[in-house]
Amino acid sequence: MDYLMRKAIEEGTPLKIIYIDRQSRLSERVITIETITPTHIRAYCYTKRALRMFRRENILSAGMIRDRKYGA
Numbered sequence: 001m002d003y004l005m006r007k008a009i010e011e012g013t014p015l016k017i018i019y020i021d022r023q024s025r026l027s028e029r030v031i032t033i034e035t036i037t038p039t040h041i042r043a044y045c046y047t048k049r050a051l052r053m054f055r056r057e058n059i060l061s062a063g064m065i066r067d068r069k070y071g072a
Contacts, residue, residue, distance in 0.1 A: 018060040
Protein backbone atom coordinates (compact mmCIF):
# COMPACT_ATOMS: atom_id res chain seq x y z
CA MET A 1 0.00 0.00 0.00
CA ASP A 2 2.98 2.34 0.54
CA TYR A 3 3.75 2.37 -3.18
CA LEU A 4 0.15 3.26 -4.00
CA MET A 5 0.12 6.11 -1.50
CA ARG A 6 3.41 7.57 -2.72
CA LYS A 7 2.20 7.35 -6.31
CA ALA A 8 -1.05 9.11 -5.37
CA ILE A 9 0.96 11.98 -3.86
CA GLU A 10 3.24 12.25 -6.90
CA GLU A 11 0.34 12.26 -9.36
CA GLY A 12 -2.10 14.21 -7.19
CA THR A 13 -4.58 11.37 -7.68
CA PRO A 14 -7.29 10.82 -5.08
CA LEU A 15 -7.67 7.49 -3.34
CA LYS A 16 -10.76 5.68 -2.21
CA ILE A 17 -10.12 4.07 1.16
CA ILE A 18 -11.99 1.83 3.56
CA TYR A 19 -11.23 3.06 7.06
CA ILE A 20 -12.06 1.78 10.53
CA ASP A 21 -12.19 4.37 13.32
CA ARG A 22 -11.55 4.08 17.06
CA GLN A 23 -15.14 2.98 17.67
CA SER A 24 -14.75 0.19 15.07
CA ARG A 25 -17.04 1.95 12.58
CA LEU A 26 -16.26 1.41 8.90
CA SER A 27 -16.39 4.22 6.40
CA GLU A 28 -15.53 4.70 2.76
CA ARG A 29 -13.63 7.91 2.10
CA VAL A 30 -12.21 9.67 -0.92
CA ILE A 31 -9.00 11.46 0.01
CA THR A 32 -6.12 13.38 -1.52
CA ILE A 33 -2.97 12.72 0.49
CA GLU A 34 -0.82 15.66 1.57
CA THR A 35 1.77 13.98 3.80
CA ILE A 36 2.67 10.53 5.04
CA THR A 37 4.39 9.70 8.33
CA PRO A 38 5.25 6.26 9.65
CA THR A 39 1.98 6.17 11.61
CA HIS A 40 -0.42 8.65 9.99
CA ILE A 41 -1.62 10.12 6.72
CA ARG A 42 -2.70 13.73 6.48
CA ALA A 43 -5.18 14.13 3.67
CA TYR A 44 -8.04 16.20 2.39
CA CYS A 45 -11.20 14.13 2.84
CA TYR A 46 -13.84 14.84 0.21
CA THR A 47 -16.43 13.01 2.30
CA LYS A 48 -15.97 15.34 5.32
CA ARG A 49 -14.78 18.30 3.21
CA ALA A 50 -11.85 18.94 5.53
CA LEU A 51 -8.26 18.00 6.26
CA ARG A 52 -8.08 14.84 8.33
CA MET A 53 -5.49 12.61 9.96
CA PHE A 54 -5.85 8.89 9.31
CA ARG A 55 -4.00 6.17 11.21
CA ARG A 56 -2.19 4.07 8.64
CA GLU A 57 -2.95 0.86 10.51
CA ASN A 58 -6.69 1.63 10.27
CA ILE A 59 -6.76 1.87 6.48
CA LEU A 60 -8.12 -1.51 5.45
CA SER A 61 -7.94 -0.98 1.67
CA ALA A 62 -7.07 1.73 -0.82
CA GLY A 63 -7.40 2.21 -4.54
CA MET A 64 -6.74 5.02 -7.01
CA ILE A 65 -9.67 6.69 -8.66
CA ARG A 66 -9.66 8.85 -11.71
CA ASP A 67 -12.70 11.06 -11.59
CA ARG A 68 -12.91 14.65 -12.77
CA LYS A 69 -15.06 15.71 -9.82
CA TYR A 70 -12.06 15.05 -7.56
CA GLY A 71 -9.61 16.94 -9.75
CA ALA A 72 -7.85 13.93 -11.24
